[in-house]
Amino acid sequence: MEFEKITPGPLLADIHSPDDLKKLDPEQLVEVCDELRDFIIDTVSIHGGHFGASLGVVEMTVALHYVYNTPKDLLLWDVGHQAYGHKILTGRRDIFHTNRKYGGLSGFPKRSESEYDTFGVGHSSTSISAALGMAVARDLDQSDKKVTAVIGDGAMTAGLAFEAMNNAGAMNSDVLIILNDNCMSIDPNVGALKEYLTEITTSKTFNKLRDEIYDMLGHFKSAGEKMRKVASRLEKAVTTAITPGGLFQALGFKYYGPVDGHNVDTMRRYLEDLRDIPGPKLLHAVTVKGKGFAPAEREQTKWHAQSSPFDKITGKSLDPDTKPKPPKYQHVFGEAIVELADKDEDIVGITPAMPSGSSLWPLMNKYPERAFDVGIAEQHSITFAAGLAAEGKKAFAAIYSTFLQRAYDQVIHDVAIQKLPVIFCIDRAGLVGADGPTHHGLYDISYLRNVPNMIVSSPLNEQELRDMMYTASKYEEAAWAIRYPRGRATGMNYRSEFRPMEIGKGECLREGNNIAILSFGPFGNYVTEAADDLAEIGIKVGHFNMRFAKPLDTELIDKVCHTYEHIITIEDGTRLGGFGSAVAEYLADKPHHIPVTIMGVPDRIVEHGTQEELHREVGLDPEGIRTKVREVLKNYSLEA
Template identity: 75%
Template sequence: METKQPKPGKLLAGINSPSDLKKLEPAQLQDVCDELRQYIIDMVSVNGGHFGASLGVVELTTALHYVYDTPKDLLVWDVGHQAYGHKILTGRRDQFHTNRVYGGLSGFPKRSESEYDTFGVGHSSTSISAALGMAVARDLDNSDKKVVAVIGDGAMTAGLAFEAMNNAGAMNSDILVILNDNNMSIDPNVGALKEYLADITTSKTFNKMRDEVYDMLGHFKSAGEKMRKVASRLENAMTAALTPGSLFRALGFKYYGPTDGHDVNGLRDMLEDLKEVKGPKLLHIVTVKGKGFAPAEREQTKWHASSSPFDKITGKSLVAASPVKKKSAPKYQDVFGDALVELAEKDERIVSMTPAMPSGSSLLPMMEAFPDRAFDVGIAEQHAVTFAAGLATEAKKAFCAIYSSFLQRGYDQLVHDVAIQNLPVVFCIDRAGLVGADGPTHHGCYDTAFMRAIPNMVISSPLNEQDLRDMMYTASKYEDAAWAIRYPRGKSTGMQVREGFESMEIGKGIELRKGEEIAVLSFGPIGKYAIEAAELLAAQGIEIGHYDMRFAKPLDTELIDEVCRNYDHIITLEDGSRLGGFGSAVAEYISEKADRPTLKIMGIPDRIVEHGTQEELHDEIGIGVKGVIESVKEKITQKV
């Protein structure tokens, strides 16, 4: 039965593009904002999705599309969690119920989806760099386009944002950066920049003095050009000495703010003025993440996103509780988080860090138990890796908890700072493989392939939560190289794990099932599909072997030799890139054998995989249960 979808308010129902929005009077804009905010709440309460960030920028989104001539003028959103209102106002309102659903709208801005989406954004801190590139292209084309980047204060902690600002300021490019300051990314922001921005927004002395100078400048307009210049110098001298915006001024930006990000007409007026100001400008607005939905305002981390329907008044889940309470299997990241605390209790050398994902990576238990040994370094993946390397030089055992797609941003540090120096950092790589509704920007496709090329790396993946715990324990004692442990988003098997930990032999897999002609070599939790497929095939009289390899590097060549002696066909299975991954490692090894089995590599193909549930995507690319069964039968058919 199809879910009944919410209806937009009267004004919003008539807005199919920003040109429709511009037909309204300024006095109607707050009503549009109210309807837009309610529509987002209604939609997410039924269908799920990212939540708090978009509610916080409703007024800004409305003002931007009212003032600027989009899509001619270029609007670049950072990350994209905040772009739901943007999508609804730019012709996608009636399709918005398909947001993050297989075959539907992307949860992030996406160039192929709309001309209003100027840049694809899933990871943070790219907006200023992209906007600067667009601004330079505009100047080369002698165009009059305006370019605006919207970036959150959490995203501003990344070095990429400051690299871009430094470049834009030096080039004196005509660009507007809007700093959306809500003191949050997914978790509360950390670091010196957070305190710096807090000083700006709370300094009554500076704000009062600034207002008095602005007022004085207005009064001096009748006193002649000389007096205005004197007053202007006074303002500049005062702001240079006192304003916390001096950081942005030092980078070459004119600084404006802080201003109320929930005053739509105040924003409209300010944006109209800033359109006439040339050069690099930064507008600092203050917003509340989750604005307009009380539960989201109170618990901003929890309401960053919702995966299930909820009551739009109370926020309570509408998913019926089972009458028989069954203990749910823990998520893999929670297994990691609990195991890390246990290990840290026994080994005082253990420290940990994460780039702005303490809740997503389940580092919060460690931060609570050992606050002086667990660190949120902000959205700074490169720093996280080198910070871990620095700790390792001083005999600390660093566990770096990081998403697979985020580790991509720290690749140079992985090579230069960890591997070349052979430092025994442990990388606990969450969200490895296809992640689901977040789609291609967050799929962890490439970590096995890009790490295999790096010397001084152990690469492992557990079949289940017991193996994850034992891998972490073994890695905590290992000093000969860096160690990567990759595991997927979502629930583990729910198995009963034993107390304590046991050492695992490095580079050794295990035989799970004997077969006759075909053997499946699986790497990681994706092996659950091979287990299920083997049972279904056995019911049809087809017996396959199954080997849980555990390690992509070093490879268990002795076990592969045994498989080659006993089977005619090998199928490798992994939730990672088919090119260069675990299957490629097996192919490289057996290629030197004169008498070798046939080999089929099953993994993520050489194309961008879009969004959907993990199961839908696994089936789409043929690595689910059905795909394993078909591959086995294909081998049997070929023999016949």
């Protein structure tokens, strides 16, 4: 595939590594930042990608690579949405146009991609833990390398970040944490930490006193040892007496800031000072997500990422496809939960920092007292939902499949063991596309199917999603998981009223000869397409939309076994332990059963690309289904 390359500015054109950046005078860094920001805007406006986060840390990125000796000194980016500038400065500028494309650069830092990517990320709040591990390894090796982690204030709301800080402070390891404070993750941040940081950044008394002390003492680097001790005592006294920074001090960190994260000279000077100060340190940098691109500054959630081309001046979409598109599955969920809540005041919604991605905003806007964004706190979100359910509320936990993995213990201990009827609305199930392996939702069928007191279901289309949600809202015996993929639904005209769905029951969509395909979830639409094509060449397969991986429709499977000679199962998840395994396990207990071929994602890491490209790669697209049917016919000597 041909990709349009972007021409960098004159200074950026000569930067092929941080060593080239270090050849410049400090006064030239402002121009480098301008060129780097323009390069990111130009590239994403054509090729798409995460956007606002990287624009917000341009100056920070330039200053870090200018001051530190990367890759010897280790630099970690939390989540990695903000690492575009880092990639461009570390030898990947000329191939940056392949970012998030099939076979191209990853949208996140990736250890196998570059020695500058010290730790692979994609989920939030891991950077401090990893940085501490690296710092301890450095100490054991008696090395002098520096370790720095950049983490956003949204990612700081996760318990993992505080667990790591508590440990790092106690160990007194030499590590620098840069808190990138922009009041945003993907949606606006929530919670007490946000209010605490806001108080710090808006406290005129504290900031004026801090600046006066800093000016009086001069740069730490040029001060003598005695003056450094005085500075440390004064700084500690100020933060203890006036509150800002006290939280981080209590965790054992020296606190510095807040500083202007968009002043590259200020960032450079602070980093030069902090590089020579031992122990755990936290630099609080205030930034604006989307800095330098007005539309992104105004609408930060909308401009977190862009998938289609846009005008780099106005931000107006340049997508030539103006035809009406089917709704996304997440929007079908968002509409349905409001309709259900209209009729049942016990319905509540919970999401861990993804009200936009999970489409909980409609409920939050209409019933703000019954919809909760708990921040980047997946474990807490599930136990919080369990507490609501324990008191009679019908808790819908809207969460990405890959994020639910983080709360698996809570699913078992706090929901399933207590038979609490939490409803898990699992978005981004299956292969998600350009976000790649850290975001693929491939394991939820397997890791939920083996949990007692758990229903595991997946709709074929919009109508079934709505009816599953309705039925789950009336079910009080156990938890219920409803998984659906990222992206567009079928576009069908579904009825407005909800109807109950019989639990654990599938349906026959098509009768056939010899081969029966049992599909779980929206991949059944691929089966319909493949079966239509096969019928044109005289191959008639049966197709059964199973709807439930747990409980299985064993009565329907028994009927299939009496009518057909071979079963093919298909699902948008790992083929290990999923829906196909459930069918095979059931038949294994039967004295005589027909063969089963399981189609699912193979046992390997699948990289990034469009969903269609990835489905084709793993053989789960309509052509892959047609090929598998022909293989079965041949290998088992069956008639078409």
